[in-house]
Amino acid sequence: MTKKLLLLTALLLLQKALSASVPDWSTQVAPILYNHCTSCHHDGGIAPFSLLTYEEATLYATNISTYVNGRIMPPWPPDPSYSHLAHERVLSTADIATITAWVSGGTPMGDTLLAPPKPVYGNTGMIAGTPDLIIQCPTFTSPASSSDVYQCFVIPSGLVADKYISSFEAIPGNPQCVHHVLVFADTTGVCAGLQAASVAAGTGPGYPEFGGTGSNSSSMLGVWVPGSMPMSYPVGFGLKIPHNADIIVQVHYPAGTVGMKDSTKIHFYFAPSAGIREVFMEPVLYHDFDMTNGPLMIPADTIKTFYEQFPAPGDMTLLGAFPHMHLIGQTIKSYGVLPTGDTDKYVSVNKWDFHWQGFYMFSKFKKAPAGTLLRAEATYNNTSSNPSNPYSPPQNIVVGENTTNEMMIVFFVYTSYLPGDENIIVDSTILASPNVQHTNYYNGQQLLDVCPNPAVSSMVVKCFMVDPDVGSIELVDMQGKVVRQYMTNTSLKEGYSAFTYSVDGVAPGTYTLVIRTSQQVLTKKVVVVH
Numbered sequence: 001m002t003k004k005l006l007l008l009t010a011l012l013l014l015q016k017a018l019s020a021s022v023p024d025w026s027t028q029v030a031p032i033l034y035n036h037c038t039s040c041h042h043d044g045g046i047a048p049f050s051l052l053t054y055e056e057a058t059l060y061a062t063n064i065s066t067y068v069n070g071r072i073m074p075p076w077p078p079d080p081s082y083s084h085l086a087h088e089r090v091l092s093t094a095d096i097a098t099i100t101a102w103v104s105g106g107t108p109m110g111d112t113l114l115a116p117p118k119p120v121y122g123n124t125g126m127i128a129g130t131p132d133l134i135i136q137c138p139t140f141t142s143p144a145s146s147s148d149v150y151q152c153f154v155i156p157s158g159l160v161a162d163k164y165i166s167s168f169e170a171i172p173g174n175p176q177c178v179h180h181v182l183v184f185a186d187t188t189g190v191c192a193g194l195q196a197a198s199v200a201a202g203t204g205p206g207y208p209e210f211g212g213t214g215s216n217s218s219s220m221l222g223v224w225v226p227g228s229m230p231m232s233y234p235v236g237f238g239l240k241i242p243h244n245a246d247i248i249v250q251v252h253y254p255a256g257t258v259g260m261k262d263s264t265k266i267h268f269y270f271a272p273s274a275g276i277r278e279v280f281m282e283p284v285l286y287h288d289f290d291m292t293n294g295p296l297m298i299p300a301d302t303i304k305t306f307y308e309q310f311p312a313p314g315d316m317t318l319l320g321a322f323p324h325m326h327l328i329g330q331t332i333k334s335y336g337v338l339p340t341g342d343t344d345k346y347v348s349v350n351k352w353d354f355h356w357q358g359f360y361m362f363s364k365f366k367k368a369p370a371g372t373l374l375r376a377e378a379t380y381n382n383t384s385s386n387p388s389n390p391y392s393p394p395q396n397i398v399v400g401e402n403t404t405n406e407m408m409i410v411f412f413v414y415t416s417y418l419p420g421d422e423n424i425i426v427d428s429t430i431l432a433s434p435n436v437q438h439t440n441y442y443n444g445q446q447l448l449d450v451c452p453n454p455a456v457s458s459m460v461v462k463c464f465m466v467d468p469d470v471g472s473i474e475l476v477d478m479q480g481k482v483v484r485q486y487m488t489n490t491s492l493k494e495g496y497s498a499f500t501y502s503v504d505g506v507a508p509g510t511y512t513l514v515i516r517t518s519q520q521v522l523t524k525k526v527v528v529v530h
Helices: 002-021 025-036 054-059 061-069 093-104 190-200 428-432
Strands: 133-136 149-156 163-171 180-186 219-224 237-241 246-253 265-271 277-286 302-311 316-324 329-337 343-349 360-368 373-382 409-416 448-451 458-465 469-476 482-492 495-502 509-517 521-528
Touching: 025 054, 025 093, 025 495, 054 061, 061 093, 149 190, 163 180, 163 219, 180 190, 190 246, 219 237, 219 277, 237 265, 277 302, 277 373, 316 329, 316 343, 343 360, 373 409, 448 509, 448 521, 458 482, 458 509, 482 495
Parallel strands: 237 277
Antiparallel strands: 133 265, 149 246, 163 237, 163 265, 180 219, 180 246, 277 409, 302 373, 316 360, 316 409, 329 343, 329 373, 448 458, 458 495, 469 482, 469 509, 509 521
């Protein structure tokens, strides 16, 4: 009997140990999903289902594990082994291992009291404050039944003077039917004319146009894709909107969204005009001028690679890049060959998908000295093996703006170089940990939360650290006196943590919880009741 009891005890202890080693949803999986997935996977989001709750995550647990292990989700077309870019939506190896172990271990919930608060998604945007200019598209009913629709809406800016964009953000009116948004400025009136003709023909509001705007003079102002961060420039930099310009908003409505209504908004935040360094967003590498083995024509049943090259006319500072092709594009990469002969890698997309293109800002500004050869290489698959081929059987495909044509463009965001530009950092998380990609919690906002609040006998302090740090946690009264020191010069791990602290003996009242680290001070109001 004693042996059986010992054996049973050993088995129970082993089971408990194994259970303890399995990650739980509350403290380990939810932070990953909230940080990387739910910007698309929430009610009303572009993704087909939500992942905000434990029940939703367990319903799709097997699919989640399969897709993250195959690095299909979250979508991030650039190759992180080629170059690191700002705000990468790439799960680390540790994140993937955590999700895999959670699924294979039976998807335990854990203590929900320790779970981070759910992100709140709305239609107000990520950037705090009041935009300087709001562009509202008219209400449009998507006609996209069996094929995609690209609709351009022309809205006068009303600007009486040139303005410089410091930040740009697109707010889809209906995230379930908006796949991506391109925004342009036009001062020629051509786009307004196209819209007027479309309205007269009964195909408005706006006008259908694939690729560009239909005007060779329009200039790009920004790009939005699901899950992307707002486009922002460091203090002192800005992208110009000319006075009296029309703003053209091109919205991609994917097939199957027929009947859905949308009214997308664009928020512009302006920099002070005085002392601003103008940033340019231009197709520096373009198939009409810079191709070294053109013209861009892909014969039927052919896989062909093309090359582009443009010498930097002067010292340039590069902030970001946006490669662009159409349907039969297969791969595209861009890099610079410096006067020293060294290669500076910009961006590489190894599996091109027209539906998941975006603008990619560099984590750190790049200097392209005069004489640098800005280059691009792109491969096109015009065979029946390409499921995106618009023709069956394949036909010759030439350059053009129609869906069935092709393009080879690399837009760059750049400005004239000044000494020290190459030291300007846009996303320090990538630079600090080149082998691990992670994003600030809640799309760039540091997390400090207390639950329950008001606290009766104990409270759970929830926080998220971008990098490992050393910190202190204290409870401070309204006179600034520390009434309870919970942590002093203690290591805080990278990522999400939850700490349980007692408030027994603390007089009822309002306090401030303070986390002090070497990098920052985070505060949260706490009410104690007994």
